[in-house]
Amino acid sequence: MSKLVPEDFPRHIAPASLAGAHPKLAGRLIDGKFVVGLTEEERFERWDICEDLAQQLVGVARREASKYPENSRDVTLARVRRGLEDKRWTSAVETDWLMARLRSLLEWQ
Template identity: 60%
Template sequence: MICRIRPIAIDVTVDEHSLNVVLKDGGKLRVSLERLSKLWVATPEQRCDSRVSASGKGLRWDHLAEDISIGELMCDVERRHRDERLTSCIPVDFPQNPTPALLSGTQPKLAGRMIDGRFVVGLTAEQRWVRWDICEYLTQQLVAKTLKDAAKYPKNSREVTLRRMRHAIERKNWTARVETDWLMERLRALLGW
């Protein structure tokens, strides 16, 4: 994991789109300014007025009163890479957030959580990947079960057989409704029905 490395910065530059850090081991970090709110709204002159700490473990912008830890920056980059990798495994048609949490009141509010210093509403990339993995595994298991049910009740149409499978899944409460919808379409595709 990148987070366990003790990175030491030797140079920092900021262009109009990104923060660029050269590390002592020869590595380079490039982070979008959109992820760094104070730098994002700063003027180009303020962005360029930066320095690397004597230890190389931090970056400082005196006029912005902004300090950035290289270790935390590395952890954030590693977390984003992991999230991108997990997200790339999930089919684009899989539901984004099957059960958003809403709080009651005069105005509806979404419930959020603080995870690794970030405010998250809905599923994280890892949680969404786990939900997809469960649905995909269940779908794979249902192929044989569906074929067996179709053979046992040959007078039933394919639609009736699929409805029976859906009803069985819904009774178990393993998946949210939108996940069950996706699962049934995936099952239909795997069966070629």
């Protein structure tokens, strides 16, 4: 499964913040093992969601660019990003990855 997930896709989407003076790791007990960050399955699921969103946003960005031809590509992508961030479907690092992926799909380098 993990072979399908691009290497540049984030591994840790939400840093933990734990109070106290002693060093701590935020982990979960899964199948008798402590896991810090996403499991490979969770990472695949998050990537799959982000990839699907990027594919869907291609049409949105193209419509936005057609509707407002006076806007630069960067402005168009910023508008799409704001819409995505307002929905709160992805973490900040996932949104960064998703927008880079969208730019690539649109070939707006």
